[in-house]
Amino acid sequence: MTRFPPHLILEVTARCNFRCPYCYCVWHEFPELADRELTTAEWTRILDECADNGVNDLLFTGGEALLRPDILELIRHARRRMPDAKLSLYTNASRLTEELIQELKELRTELSTSVQGLASYAEMTGTRRSYARILRLLARAKELDWPMSVGITITSVNRREAADLFCAVALSGAAAIQVGPTMAEGRARERLDLLLTRKEWEAVKEEIRNLPDAGVPYSFCDEMICECRKQPASFRKRFADPAFLPCPAGKEFGVIGPNGLLRTCLHTVTAVPLPIRLGG
Ligand code: SF4
Numbered sequence: 001m002t003r004f005p006p007h008l009i010l011e012v013t014a015r016c017n018f019r020c021p022y023c024y025c026v027w028h029e030f031p032e033l034a035d036r037e038l039t040t041a042e043w044t045r046i047l048d049e050c051a052d053n054g055v056n057d058l059l060f061t062g063g064e065a066l067l068r069p070d071i072l073e074l075i076r077h078a079r080r081r082m083p084d085a086k087l088s089l090y091t092n093a094s095r096l097t098e099e100l101i102q103e104l105k106e107l108r109t110e111l112s113t114s115v116q117g118l119a120s121y122a123e124m125t126g127t128r129r130s131y132a133r134i135l136r137l138l139a140r141a142k143e144l145d146w147p148m149s150v151g152i153t154i155t156s157v158n159r160r161e162a163a164d165l166f167c168a169v170a171l172s173g174a175a176a177i178q179v180g181p182t183m184a185e186g187r188a189r190e191r192l193d194l195l196l197t198r199k200e201w202e203a204v205k206e207e208i209r210n211l212p213d214a215g216v217p218y219s220f221c222d223e224m225i226c227e228c229r230k231q232p233a234s235f236r237k238r239f240a241d242p243a244f245l246p247c248p249a250g251k252e253f254g255v256i257g258p259n260g261l262l263r264t265c266l267h268t269v270t271a272v273p274l275p276i277r278l279g280g
Helices: 040-052 071-081 098-106 121-125 132-143 159-172 186-190 198-209 233-238
Strands: 007-011 057-061 086-090 109-114 149-154 177-181 218-220 224-226 245-247 253-256 261-263
Touching: 007 040, 040 071, 057 071, 071 086, 071 098, 098 109, 098 132, 109 132, 132 159, 149 159, 159 177, 159 198, 177 198
Parallel strands: 007 057, 007 253, 057 086, 086 109, 109 149, 149 177, 177 218, 224 245
Antiparallel strands: 253 261
């Protein structure tokens, strides 16, 4: 990857106020990928470069992106420089308020979050929080006509409430839901007990597929093909089925980590310097 791909994920901070035991952020295993946090001026420089090079889809994430006091400043700058780009913010929603939702709506910045449990919410986020606030926020965002997309990670801890959790999220007003199994990455590398067996994961998918249709589009993370490497024709054929989505990482999108190194995907750990100078 020599220039920026059209879709970039910006990990604007490695800091987070949650301690999700399944967190797949690469720096839990490879701290050198987040050995410093870029300044406002450096991210602004990156956004300018994106604007000058046809980037048309930017996702601000972390860690927890809302822990950066300048996050709105960065999003405003992105919107000024890229008036037609798709902008999105992924947040754990702990600091999200109605006012912020309204402001982000004005900036045409789509919102997505995670809801990781009902009874298991505190354990799944490593906090003392309850699921109640995030469900209220989902409902309020929908009332404000700016509904949020939701990611649900299924672990051995929350798998028995997966169907209830899916229903709660769908009925609270999620715009779309993506469900995935825990991956043996990041913190989960030390918590392999959180991983599902193939049989357990297929059972979760079946349970969700059999729920009454709440009218909310949903997808399962493992029904995607990775395009970071060459795939055999037979494998590709299976994914010609529109029910399976191709994953465009590496070609269509890339990730800029908290310290400004570039990777092809959220899950890859090989990082290269940006093809631009940040200073000066
Ligand atoms: S999964 Fe997200 S909210 Fe949880 S610790 Fe990791 S960055 Fe924070």
